[in-house]
Amino acid sequence: MKPPVVFLLLATAMAAVADPLPSWNETPTKKAIVDFVEKVTTKGSPDYVVPAERIATFDNDGCLWSEQPMYFQAFYIFDRIKALAPEHPEWKDKEPFASVLKDDVKGALSGGEKALLEMAMATHAGLTDEEFRKVVGDWLATARHPKTGMPYDKMVFQPMLELLAYLRAEGFKTFIVSGGGIDFLRVFAEDTYGIPPEQVVGSSIGAKYELRDGKPVLVKIPDSLFIDDKEGKPVGIHQHIGRRPIFAAGNSDGDFQMLEWTTAGEGPRFGLLVHHTDAEREFAYDRDSHVGKLSRGLDEGPDRGWTIASMKRDWKTIYPATE
Amino acid sequence: MKPPVVFLLLATAMAAVADPLPSWNETPTKKAIVDFVEKVTTKGSPDYVVPAERIATFDNDGCLWSEQPMYFQAFYIFDRIKALAPEHPEWKDKEPFASVLKDDVKGALSGGEKALLEMAMATHAGLTDEEFRKVVGDWLATARHPKTGMPYDKMVFQPMLELLAYLRAEGFKTFIVSGGGIDFLRVFAEDTYGIPPEQVVGSSIGAKYELRDGKPVLVKIPDSLFIDDKEGKPVGIHQHIGRRPIFAAGNSDGDFQMLEWTTAGEGPRFGLLVHHTDAEREFAYDRDSHVGKLSRGLDEGPDRGWTIASMKRDWKTIYPATE
Numbered sequence: 173m174k175p176p177v178v179f180l181l182l183a184t185a186m187a188a189v190a191d192p193l194p195s196w197n198e199t200p201t202k203k204a205i206v207d208f209v210e211k212v213t214t215k216g217s218p219d220y221v222v223p224a225e226r227i228a229t230f231d232n233d234g235c236l237w238s239e240q241p242m243y244f245q246a247f248y249i250f251d252r253i254k255a256l257a258p259e260h261p262e263w264k265d266k267e268p269f270a271s272v273l274k275d276d277v278k279g280a281l282s283g284g285e286k287a288l289l290e291m292a293m294a295t296h297a298g299l300t301d302e303e304f305r306k307v308v309g310d311w312l313a314t315a316r317h318p319k320t321g322m323p324y325d326k327m328v329f330q331p332m333l334e335l336l337a338y339l340r341a342e343g344f345k346t347f348i349v350s351g352g353g354i355d356f357l358r359v360f361a362e363d364t365y366g367i368p369p370e371q372v373v374g375s376s377i378g379a380k381y382e383l384r385d386g387k388p389v390l391v392k393i394p395d396s397l398f399i400d401d402k403e404g405k406p407v408g409i410h411q412h413i414g415r416r417p418i419f420a421a422g423n424s425d426g427d428f429q430m431l432e433w434t435t436a437g438e439g440p441r442f443g444l445l446v447h448h449t450d451a452e453r454e455f456a457y458d459r460d461s462h463v464g465k466l467s468r469g470l471d472e473g474p475d476r477g478w479t480i481a482s483m484k485r486d487w488k489t490i491y492p493a494t495e
Numbered sequence: 496m497k498p499p500v501v502f503l504l505l506a507t508a509m510a511a512v513a514d515p516l517p518s519w520n521e522t523p524t525k526k527a528i529v530d531f532v533e534k535v536t537t538k539g540s541p542d543y544v545v546p547a548e549r550i551a552t553f554d555n556d557g558c559l560w561s562e563q564p565m566y567f568q569a570f571y572i573f574d575r576i577k578a579l580a581p582e583h584p585e586w587k588d589k590e591p592f593a594s595v596l597k598d599d600v601k602g603a604l605s606g607g608e609k610a611l612l613e614m615a616m617a618t619h620a621g622l623t624d625e626e627f628r629k630v631v632g633d634w635l636a637t638a639r640h641p642k643t644g645m646p647y648d649k650m651v652f653q654p655m656l657e658l659l660a661y662l663r664a665e666g667f668k669t670f671i672v673s674g675g676g677i678d679f680l681r682v683f684a685e686d687t688y689g690i691p692p693e694q695v696v697g698s699s700i701g702a703k704y705e706l707r708d709g710k711p712v713l714v715k716i717p718d719s720l721f722i723d724d725k726e727g728k729p730v731g732i733h734q735h736i737g738r739r740p741i742f743a744a745g746n747s748d749g750d751f752q753m754l755e756w757t758t759a760g761e762g763p764r765f766g767l768l769v770h771h772t773d774a775e776r777e778f779a780y781d782r783d784s785h786v787g788k789l790s791r792g793l794d795e796g797p798d799r800g801w802t803i804a805s806m807k808r809d810w811k812t813i814y815p816a817t818e
Contacts (some may be wrong), residue, residue, distance in 0.1 A: 302635075347693075369736065370670075370738070376734060379733050380726075381730055382726075388756050396721075406713060407705045412693065414681045432711055
């Protein structure tokens, strides 16, 4: 090999190392992230953190993928209610199911969280874990977002995919900590985000172990409800991970306590809030949104040392390039 | 370097590779384990399993450490009841606490699982996660086993430590799936077994997130009880890990369903039961024991293709050598 080739290769390699976040603009947000990662991974640095403690948690809806005009799992639930309607003639006269069957989204959601939970239970319970995986997988393969026409699992944020990969390359273990359903998330988290099922924390219902014709199955049952949102997020982190993250990312006030818990620990900590500011390339919403409301985080985040990423300002691209 | 040195180093390295389980005797048990690991890790083998699916789960009491004359966590609970007694004058007249305070172990345990749970709740709830870690850590540092005089966390099985390390070296992710308390286990699992908190599944009570003088804490609360035993083990695996293990090890009928669930999956599977057959070096018990009862596993295990390790026959040593 002639020296120039070596230099060229070296320069390319260095450029790759130098920019682990190519879809992030060169703003203070990107610098804050990279500075944090470098200081906790540099041996001898006063802020060095051993790899075992490099736990990073990410909200999903609105943080790793879009969440407008409503949570994507709600689209799944609505589609599932329609598919199951023939087996449930009583739903025609029973809210919130009746509204769903009339394509009245507003009516279906007017019952608030309670109604959504009731629908989630009705459509998630009763399936074995294998059946549930297949039903959700089939849905993801065929369903399309009403505005973009894209598959839901392609509406993930390229800059966040890079951030996940960057943290993992630097010895972090990345977790999802979402208000969404843990088993729903697990269907696509590994392929989409590189996050294995055992690193997914989410809302959950119970499960029952039983034998069917001598074959053991796990069946989802409508009890033991756990809501992994707000104060539930540190609780979910405690139960599943068992130690405090040093890095947490979210986008709504449902993530407030996760960031509070994370950044209240000793030593270096990073709290990141994704602010949806880009009506043109994605959606723009915060204090008044019915999903992903972000108000307290905007008010208190900066004083708490949290970094607020503006999608419009900080992100070069939103979704991954399609092949 | 002269060739002989290289050969010598190579030979040493090969010997190390050739015997990943030096504390296991050269019996069919050891051969079955090694054969399994080799076939699932050999690329091109029809039984090859990708690393992400190499999930191995281990019971703790009686599988990774001893459990006689009673579960070690019960010793903790008894010691804790005595320490807390001055704050609970009512315990003097209330069973099972009264028996504990009179050092009447039999009386304390005569209420069965319900009494043990009541004592576990009373001694575990109310502490923050940090307080609980400190109390258990202090106890482990000072408490000694009544028969051996050893610290409890030194009464771990050297052959099983080697098995954990061997599996991890071969790309497995190792988990504890125990009827013991998840937070109790997490205090020592990382140092003792190399298993991080996020890979510990166990029985649990609830937790509450709250602010104390502006500082967020997680407090253990006596609700949301989950018993990670028998049918609860596949459920705990499902909730925490989200996929079926390909390797499971236990020692009692409390592990039956975990092994059943594990070995009912498609492809290569391994079920291991540790049989306590060594009264001289450890303890000998099975069908009639009040802890770690093993009966159905002995009857049905062999027909199900499970491997039964006899401590007396298969293990060269029991506990790690002390320095």
